[in-house]
Amino acid sequence: MGITKTDLFTQDQNTFAQMGKIFSHPARIAILQHLLDANACINSDLVQELGLAQATISQHLKELKSIGIIKGTVEGVSMSYCINEEKWLEIKSTFEQFFDQHQCCSGDSCC
Amino acid sequence: MGITKTDLFTQDQNTFAQMGKIFSHPARIAILQHLLDANACINSDLVQELGLAQATISQHLKELKSIGIIKGTVEGVSMSYCINEEKWLEIKSTFEQFFDQHQCCSGDSCC
């Protein structure tokens, strides 16, 4: 149905899925990498960088902001974007915890 | 359009997005966690565990298999699923590298 039955899953699972969505589209990854490369707040020239329309970029930025992984501040007539340190670390930590759930089974593969 | 303009992005970005998609739905997360908890190959009682229909689970399993994060082997009349160690570590490593791109800017937040 294209709808997710969130009620079937735990709060943690749904929250993690929200975070996962960040990384499920190359445009959002490209945006984040651009912000990382600059290692500063960028006055949004993202439309030039990626080949997408302004409206499309704006939409991806909105999603990233709504999850909190980036922040945007008004800079006169333009916008300034950067990584939200706190949230970044929270998301990083969530993924780390997930990946660490797997104990390497020391070679005894069962299938 | 619901279509991703993959040609605008690098191979790495598209690959990473594919991996991100794994974690963008709570059902897939729940499936992976179930396999992790068992720490073994599980004879798919996933349909009982999650409240989703058999066909739906099967579809999620197919996606996870196609990316390679899980393996499935025929076990008589039933199936045995488990984590694909190698791919798991590859994905883990890819995410780690991504997260480590961010140097903590020691408090001088710019926005």
Next chain:
DNA sequence: TAATTACATTGCAATATTACGATTAATATT
């Protein structure tokens, strides 16, 4: 062989996502 069990596949319906042109709102410049 017939019935059963365990999944995979198919075919559909509903919702979500991606993308963009056009418009709007808000500030800056002249």
Next chain:
DNA sequence: AATATTAATCGTAATATTGCAATGTAATTA
């Protein structure tokens, strides 16, 4: 004030995803 610039939002189209009932398939058992 009039105009330009920047980016958010709206409306729309196209494609993707999620979900399930029904069906198909292959191995198991009676």
